[in-house]
Amino acid sequence: MNGADAQSPVIVVGAGLAGLTCALDLVRAGLPVRVLEAADEVGGRVRTDRRDGFLLDRGFQVFNTSYPQVKRRIELPRLRLRPFTPGVLIHTAEGGRIRxxxxxxxxxxxxxxxxxxxxxxxxxxxxxxxxxxxxxxxxxxxxxxxxxxxxxxxxxxxxxxxxxxxxxxxxxxxxxxxxxxxxxxxxxxxxxxxxxxxxxxxxxGTLTLPADGMGAVPRQLAEGLPPGCVERASPVAALSAAGVTFADGSAADARAVVVATDAAAARSLVPGLPAVATRTVTTYHHAATRSPLREPTLLLDARRRILNTCVLTEVAPTYSADGRALISTSVLGTDAPGREAALREVLAELYATGTRDWERVGTTTVAGALPAMVPPWPLSRTGRTASGVYVCGDHRATGSVQGAMASGTRTARELLADLRRP
Ligand SMILES: Cc1cc2nc3c(=O)[nH]c(=O)nc-3n(C[C@H](O)[C@H](O)[C@H](O)COP(=O)(O)OP(=O)(O)OC[C@H]3O[C@@H](n4cnc5c(N)ncnc54)[C@H](O)[C@@H]3O)c2cc1C
Known part of the structure; x- marks a missing residue:
């Protein structure tokens, strides 16, 4: 960048899967790297909170073992993966259940x-x-x-x-x-x-959950970076000719900047990026004294009143500290007054059990959960932009763990090629 010398680090803005993957490749190539993350923890959209003894992923997510980036970069045994049964159960429009x-x-x-x-x-x-x-x-x-x-x-x-x-x-x-x-x-x-x-x-592949929650995936990637490389609670407010400016007004020089945020944040930092429409999802977590379905499987509703529901603790008992069942149910859009109460009625029908005494443990709405990948949707876009800043993230590839990591990989490759050019 103008004003920064070759000894300055490459700055990666955002420690989601794309930013972490990009940083790993840059570090491996011998470059000094700073990863600046706005949040207090790495992972972006793939995070797990601990609440009342439960592991609550930020929205229902599954870890697919067949993604090429996963196979290449993740030590699967360290995640202690717990599989879902192959296939799904469907609550039919007529009220039956088929597999x-x-x-x-x-x-x-x-x-x-x-x-x-x-x-x-x-x-x-x-x-x-x-x-x-x-x-x-x-x-x-x-x-x-x-x-x-x-x-x-x-x-x-x-x-x-x-x-x-x-x-x-x-x-x-x-x-x-x-x-x-x-x-x-x-x-x-x-x-x-x-x-x-x-x-x-x-x-x-096999659909699985890590024993410690989905957040274990980005944590493992971050552990592959040098100590101190990821700076948490460091929101970047703007890009400058020499690097970046933080929200508190201080600045950091960079040899190059990679913006690895979600699409909306990337657009606010890098003028000229195209707008990306996104999908919104809300996930409700309930605790029940008894598991309403003794099987680690996804339950779908043919009438589409929900996206899916599953007893997480049947997949990974580690999601509950006290043996109570943890049920995750996702719906399209945002939470609204009365929506959870209506949802309990649907879940009572789907699981054929009373749900009034279920405890609501958490509700997570993720606006911008995925890019809306309507045609024409290029499955991979360059990380190079006209402004000289690099951009990666699932919105530059596909809305998935694989897409985010592949975008980070591609952008690191392009940046390294540009730096080596005389
Ligand atoms: C509910 C849900 C379910 C999903 N289910 C699946 C699934 O089952 N399988 C699958 O493959 N994929 C799934 N996905 C998609 C997958 O999680 C995402 O595609 C992927 O995590 C996106 O990673 P990313 O690095 O591109 O972006 P993000 O995860 O959004 O990371 C961007 C990072 O940038 C940081 N940031 C933003 N602005 C700034 C700033 N100004 N300064 C510093 N840092 C900043 C953010 O805090 C964040 O950490 C799901 C997503 C959601 C939300």
Whole structure:
């Protein structure tokens, strides 16, 4: 940057997954790096709070073991991962419950999928039509290399599922309720390329929770940085010709600056960045003396009154210190008066149990939880900008753990190439 010499550090603004990943690569290349984080802890959108003996992730999130960046950078055993069962349970519009699963993972469910019989009742399960439609699609996503999936024609997910002739019954009964919880929208407006990549990661990976909560993932990344490299509670107010200016008016010089914040903060720091529409989600945490579902699985609602619900302590008992069950339920949009009370009624129906004595432990609304990845959505954008500042984050790739880390990786690579240029 103008006014800063080659001995100045590279400053990374933001210690979310993108910023931490970028910083790790810059440090590995031998550069002095300062990571300036506004919050009191690393992780950004991936954080876990401790409250009343419970681990509360900031919104319901899952850790997918198949993401390439995860495989490359995370020591999985240190996270003590606890798996969800493969597949999901769906509360049908008629009030029954069916299981939708990948039969290669749970061969015992293959017959139910094939015959459409669930719990011995005919015609309630997905049936052979579903398998005929989803089989080829799953084969493509499972076997084709990502570079090919990224080059498929780009439609909305809704249009893509129609192109594959997936029956409405399967789309509305399973895919839409499931994907709503992944993309945080229930119109299937998300780019079909994002859908294929996400579906691939579901087919190839295992959905898990770290025993210490999702926040253990960015904490592990931060531990790979030199001591003192991450400066918490250090909000950057503006960028300057020589580096950055802090909210308290003090300044820091930088050889280069990487803005690794969420999209809105990046736009306020770097004029000229495009606006990015985002999705909002609210997660309610309830405690119950008895678990309402003795299985580590996701429960969906075909009527889409919620995005998903699950008993977190069935997945990771460490989420509760006193043995009580911790239930997480997510809905689209923000909290509002009366919404939690209405939600209890829905949960009573879904879990077929009383919910009046459940204790509300926490409510988390995340505005800007994910970028709205509607077509055309480039799956990877350069970190270089016209102003000379670098920008990374999930809004420059895909709204996911993989996307954020991949964006950080790409930006570090580009910055290092620029610094080496004579
Ligand atoms: C509720 C929820 C559920 C999700 N579920 C999943 C899931 O199951 N699987 C999946 O793969 N992905 C999931 N995601 C998406 C994934 O968590 C995000 O895509 C990813 O964490 C984004 O990381 P990031 O580094 O790009 O941005 P962020 O995490 O937003 O990090 C940006 C950082 O910049 C800091 N910052 C901002 N402004 C400043 C400033 N002025 N000065 C200094 N620091 C600043 C912030 O405090 C923050 O720490 C979910 C997201 C949410 C919110």
């Amino acid at each position: 939708f699963t990948d039969p290669t993972r749970r061969p015992s469910d293959a017959l139910a999928l094939l015959t459409g019989k669930q719990d011995g009742k005919p015609g309630t399960g997905p049936g052979p039509l579903a398998l005929a439609a989803l089989g080829p699609l799953c084969a493509l996503d499972l076997l084709a290399p990502p570079r090919l999936l990224k080059r498929l024609p780009e439609l909305t997910t809704r249009e893509e599922l129609a192109r594959w002739r997936v029956p409405d019954r399967v789309v509305d009964g399973f895919l839409r309720p499931f994907l709503a919880g992944v993309f945080l929208e229930d119109d299937l407006d998300t780019s079909s390329r994002m859908f294929h990549l996400t579906w691939r990661s579901m087919l190839r």
